[in-house]
Each structure stands twice: as structure tokens, then as C-alpha cells.
Amino acid sequence: MRGLTVKEKIARSIARHKRIVSFRSDFKSMGSASQISRALRELINEGTIVRISHGIYAKARPSSLSGRPVAQAGLSELTEEVLEKMGIPVRLGQAQEAYASGRTPDVPVYTAFYTGERRITRKITIGRSTVRFENKYNTKRKKTYKDWGAG
Template sequence: MNFSGTTIYAKARPSALSGKPVPRVSLEELAREALEKLGVPVQLGRAQADYAEGKTTQIPVRTTFNTGQRRISRKITVGISTVRYENHYSARA
């Protein structure tokens, strides 16, 4: 799927620390909404899913989504945080 030329806009608010604009919602929420609008079905990545299900107490550092059989090369970044993707592409036979 070609994502070239796609721009994501989000409502912002001033940061309490720096006063610079920051999104009103988390990077996870922005990325999920953007990918769903582009027709990409997403699920939480393995680390986030394990944490949400109580299988681990380690809080995931990165925002990661499982895109199933789809390979995504689109980069979604807010500040220094970037969304990462997991997939089952190699399991496809």
C-alpha cells in the first residue's frame, strides 16, 4: 500500500514543561486512528498486549502495532517517539 503524500494533523495544546505544542492525545491513539483511516487493520504489539493482559509488569517503552500480513514502511513520529510495526509477513507461505 502506498502512503506517500499522507500528512497527519492533530489538535495540540501547550506543553506544561516547555510551552511548545504537543498533541492532546497519545502517540498510540494518533497512530491507531491514522492507520485505521488508511485501511490498515492494527492490533497492539506483542509487548503492549502482554502488559495489557497482565502477563508482565514491564511497561513497554515503544509504541508498537501488529499489522498482521501487511508490511508498513510509513513513519509516524511525534517529537522523538516513533511508531514501530510488527507483522506476520514471514509466516505467510
């Protein structure tokens, strides 16, 4: 019996796990960096996985409309799983939170998550939809008297 190739090891690992999201670092013990890159590229071409961000992949299924591979879950679910895996507490962005609590009837235009003090520059994208990350440094807040330079 022959040994498994790096691609077969990665495909088996992805299929075994209940989670949808896999990081590239999950596979670093399975081969060299170039072998892993090649295997991931082949799995993307076969439609087994889709790339949602740099170094982050999601299990794929054929689209009911086009037949092309799409992620098995929606953008919000994938982002929640990514944040949990990164150890960041999951919290909705300001617009989603206001809509969910009934403070506004406006449906949020984009998906956003609040990351506290963590600055995340990573983009998580499915098709044309991209997640935005809000943190304590870039969320809008009302200016106070001190912010205007007075006393």
C-alpha cells in the same frame, strides 16, 4: 464578501472535525499542491497543527511545560486513529499485548502495533517517541524443525 484563502479553508476544516488526525490528501480539493504545502507550513508555524508523519498532521495545543505546540493526544491514540483511517485493523504489538494480558510484568519500552499482512514503512513520531509496526513478516517466532533445513 471575499472568498476564503486555502489556509483559511484548511484551518476551518481541521477545526470542524472531531478527529485529531488529518491527512494531506484530505485537503487536495482546496487548492494546488504548492498552495496546500504553504498553508500547512503556515499552520505548523502558528501552532495550529503539528506534523507527525509524512503527509499526516495532528491538531495541536500549547504544552503546559514549554508552551510549544504539541499534539492534542498521545502517540498511541494518534496511531490508532491513523490506522483506522487507513483501513487497517488496530491491534497492539506483542509486548503491549503480553503486558496488558498479564503474561509478563515487563512494561513495554516502545509503542508497537501489529498490522497483519500490511507492511508499513511510515514513521509516526511525536518528539523523540516513534511507533513501531509489527507484521506477520517481521515478528519473531520460534523456529521449527523444518526451519533448520532438516527433512
